[in-house]
Amino acid sequence: MSIEIVSTAPIAGQKPGTSGLRKKTPVFMRPHYLENFVQAIFDVVGARGKTFVLGGDGRYFNDRAAQVILRMAAANGAARVIVGQGAILSTPAASHLIRLHGTDGGLILSASHNPGGPAEDFGLKFNMPNGGPAPEPVTEAIFGRTATLKEYRILAAQDVDLTAIGRVALGDMTVDVVDPVADYAALMERLFDFPAICAMFAAGFRMRFDAMCAVTGPYAREILETRLGAAPGTVINATPLPDFGGLHPDPNPVWARALMDEMFGADAPDFGAASDGDGDRNMVVGRGIYVSPSDSLAVLAANATLAPGYRAGLKGVARSMPTSAAVDRVAQALGIGCHETPTGWKFFGNLLDAGKVTLCGEESFGTGSDHVREKDGLWAVLMWLNILAVRKQSVAEILTSHWSSFGRNYYSRHDFEAVDAAKADAMATALRGILPDLAGQHLHGLTILSADEFAYTDPVDGSVSQRQGVRIRFTDGSRIVLRLSGTGTEGATLRLYLERYEADPDRFSLDPQLALAPVIQAAHSLARIAEYIGRSAPDVIT
Ligand code: VG1
Ligand code: CO
Numbered sequence: 001m002s003i004e005i006v007s008t009a010p011i012a013g014q015k016p017g018t019s020g021l022r023k024k025t026p027v028f029m030r031p032h033y034l035e036n037f038v039q040a041i042f043d044v045v046g047a048r049g050k051t052f053v054l055g056g057d058g059r060y061f062n063d064r065a066a067q068v069i070l071r072m073a074a075a076n077g078a079a080r081v082i083v084g085q086g087a088i089l090s091t092p093a094a095s096h097l098i099r100l101h102g103t104d105g106g107l108i109l110s111a112s113h114n115p116g117g118p119a120e121d122f123g124l125k126f127n128m129p130n131g132g133p134a135p136e137p138v139t140e141a142i143f144g145r146t147a148t149l150k151e152y153r154i155l156a157a158q159d160v161d162l163t164a165i166g167r168v169a170l171g172d173m174t175v176d177v178v179d180p181v182a183d184y185a186a187l188m189e190r191l192f193d194f195p196a197i198c199a200m201f202a203a204g205f206r207m208r209f210d211a212m213c214a215v216t217g218p219y220a221r222e223i224l225e226t227r228l229g230a231a232p233g234t235v236i237n238a239t240p241l242p243d244f245g246g247l248h249p250d251p252n253p254v255w256a257r258a259l260m261d262e263m264f265g266a267d268a269p270d271f272g273a274a275s276d277g278d279g280d281r282n283m284v285v286g287r288g289i290y291v292s293p294s295d296s297l298a299v300l301a302a303n304a305t306l307a308p309g310y311r312a313g314l315k316g317v318a319r320s321m322p323t324s325a326a327v328d329r330v331a332q333a334l335g336i337g338c339h340e341t342p343t344g345w346k347f348f349g350n351l352l353d354a355g356k357v358t359l360c361g362e363e364s365f366g367t368g369s370d371h372v373r374e375k376d377g378l379w380a381v382l383m384w385l386n387i388l389a390v391r392k393q394s395v396a397e398i399l400t401s402h403w404s405s406f407g408r409n410y411y412s413r414h415d416f417e418a419v420d421a422a423k424a425d426a427m428a429t430a431l432r433g434i435l436p437d438l439a440g441q442h443l444h445g446l447t448i449l450s451a452d453e454f455a456y457t458d459p460v461d462g463s464v465s466q467r468q469g470v471r472i473r474f475t476d477g478s479r480i481v482l483r484l485s486g487t488g489t490e491g492a493t494l495r496l497y498l499e500r501y502e503a504d505p506d507r508f509s510l511d512p513q514l515a516l517a518p519v520i521q522a523a524h525s526l527a528r529i530a531e532y533i534g535r536s537a538p539d540v541i542t
Helices: 033-045 062-075 091-100 136-146 182-191 194-202 216-227 257-264 293-306 326-334 345-353 377-391 395-406 421-437 517-527 529-533
Strands: 003-007 021-024 051-056 080-088 106-109 121-127 151-155 166-170 173-178 207-210 271-275 282-286 289-291 316-320 337-341 359-362 366-369 408-419 446-453 470-474 479-484 492-502
Touching: 033 062, 033 121, 033 136, 033 151, 051 062, 051 091, 062 080, 062 106, 062 151, 062 166, 062 173, 080 091, 091 106, 091 121, 091 182, 091 377, 121 136, 182 216, 182 377, 194 377, 207 216, 207 257, 216 377, 257 271, 257 282, 271 377, 282 293, 282 377, 282 395, 289 293, 289 395, 293 316, 293 326, 293 359, 293 366, 293 377, 293 395, 293 408, 316 326, 316 345, 326 337, 326 395, 326 408, 337 345, 345 359, 345 366, 366 377, 377 395, 408 421, 408 529, 421 446, 421 470, 421 479, 421 492, 421 517, 421 529, 446 517, 470 517, 479 517, 492 517, 492 529, 517 529
Parallel strands: 051 080, 051 106, 080 173, 207 271, 316 337, 316 359
Antiparallel strands: 003 151, 021 121, 106 121, 166 173, 271 282, 282 289, 359 366, 408 492, 446 470, 470 479, 479 492
């Protein structure tokens, strides 16, 4: 088989965002578009003699992109690629395979929680040999390379058969097609008390898991129904579809509406959960009670030692800056370190590698631990099941007792989507301009303690990430954070994060939007959102 060297012009705008390169699918399908980005990756990380993991969430173009990447890996001299059967791998399963086989990294095809399909979104992300998303210096180098490369290498060959598990050759490269679920399921069995969870299901515990027609369906079926004995049909929307059945595979109360309705309806199961397109996010719901992701992280941290994989205790915890401080209170009580990082899982990698933290989380329905280097939706669900099985209490009882020990951090995120990018930038610039003068100001019954823009210095490698969100803190512990999304593919998305601490148990059952009302008003007055972007109501509230 011959190697073709294809001349190409650099393609503008292939800049990886919060989590890899995400674009509209038709953009990714343009001539040379995928190829340029893949060649830039191989040029930066090197391919000769190396082994990579490859797989994706099964969305439209996943299968075609996988074949292109395999031919390019072969033409660039890679020794071996481990690929999930059918080119399918959830993001956490890919991270695990990279670590399990000690490979040189992996390529993950996904736009995560963004909708998929011919007119929706596609994405590609490179993960490092530690299993985690490439850190900023690497993504910057890849971006830099996209602007200079003049040719890419691709093998002239037919498609590799990815339908059957086993070893095949592609030119001089070995392709190992593996079961996407088996190794991941085995890892989960080592971390959690499967016998206790099995006994709970056998005693009649009922659960609903909404896989949202995305990648976790086969994983959830195997683990929950086959290995743990949950009733057949526990997992719904279990077959991954190229367009996710037209659904928006983002596990939150808005997009997983049907699950929420069931959990708040008559005859609700004991426990509900959902995961996103690529399986790294989770939403957890009890009967009649929603668990905010920030609270979920805090509860998992407080109860982690109930799971066999965490019996020795936690080394520390980490959360993204906009995530609520609920976990900070748990860390303080446990006497362990608590780190605050910018948004995006890549910032947890160094902390996990250095053994500084065991659990990490983000407000955006992401929770995980040092078992892989990605957030992990099913892992979080299993951790909850393990805690429920050992404590023999309901989700509501566990949350309420958590709040009585630690207080409640009311929390909400308001998203303003597909905003005109220039207007969003103008708003951010104006807000930045007033930050130095805000301390001491009073508004809506609150007093501003401090206002700044978050910059992060990685404690392990010393790298600095600027402009990671504006934060405004109030004297009563309330907080506003504003930042622009780095995963959208249309205009800009403004994310407004709101938090208020409540120590009084008599006020724990307040509706979060009511509890946060003064903070919401303060955010709108300070950022002048309506004036700049022409909207006062968010598109999505979580
Ligand atoms: C969003 C979330 C962030 C998450 C990222 C990737 O980023 O806010 O917490 O890490 O998505 O998640 P942004 O820049 O749009 O706010 V996933 O499940 O889409 O890989
Ligand atoms: Co995801």
